[in-house]
Amino acid sequence: MKKRSTKKQMAGLALVKKVALKRTVTRNRKPAVLKYLAWKNVEAEVLNPLLERQLIVGEEVMLARILLRKGCIVPMHSHVNEQLSATLEGALKFWIDGKEIVVRAGEVLVIPPNMPHKAEALEDTVAMDTFHPPRADWINKTDTYLRK
């Protein structure tokens, strides 16, 4: 049994390596402070013509409010950060763990650390994503995979 699964495991590992993002966790997290924020006053960063996002960053948790226009594609990638992706409006199709899952308004996808995933907005979509730890590449704007 062990031998038979080796090839598949190797292919899986190769896939993980290929899409694994680097430096998604910072070593210098800011200590927790009380913050009171309105989304309407949080800077919306335009990553590409179909993708905008806003961040609220705690010490160990980060909330991201993400606006994806219909047709927006988030390419296959993975990260050590655990991710809970809640669709608030619209529909987001994921390719993950060998499955295709459409996450619609009122639905949530719990994505374990290091699990490769790709997504496409089937409609104009608003998603609320939670990450632990906060995504250093999003905070530091080094997330080139989204800036295309």
Place this chain on the structure above:
Amino acid sequence: MKKRSTKKQMAGLALVKKVALKRTVTRNRKPAVLKYLAWKNVEAEVLNPLLERQLIVGEEVMLARILLRKGCIVPMHSHVNEQLSATLEGALKFWIDGKEIVVRAGEVLVIPPNMPHKAEALEDTVAMDTFHPPRADWINKTDTYLRK
């Protein structure tokens, strides 16, 4: 200066001790797995006539969708878990860090670990709270401070 602040510090410590909840972090967290859930299919637990909640639990992050009827009071308490409280509908008044803050729809409060807070729903309210680590007392239903 050091001497003059001692009394206040002691009072602060006493307050923290008095309202600090125990066993809000489990040692036996379940390993991360892919989950796809709709809030409409997640059990809604009725804690008291004014308070209901639903939980989606990851390994290091927990989402809670909380329904508070107008007049619902969450008594002063604290926990080691970092909390990001987002109001989706309604208005939630917090007493925290010596301040009164009303968190309305579209607003978020980042509550650091161990910071005592009390809340009251000024209207029927829906809140989406994120905790790190997951609240063991909510998962294990040992949160007697809310069951009154």
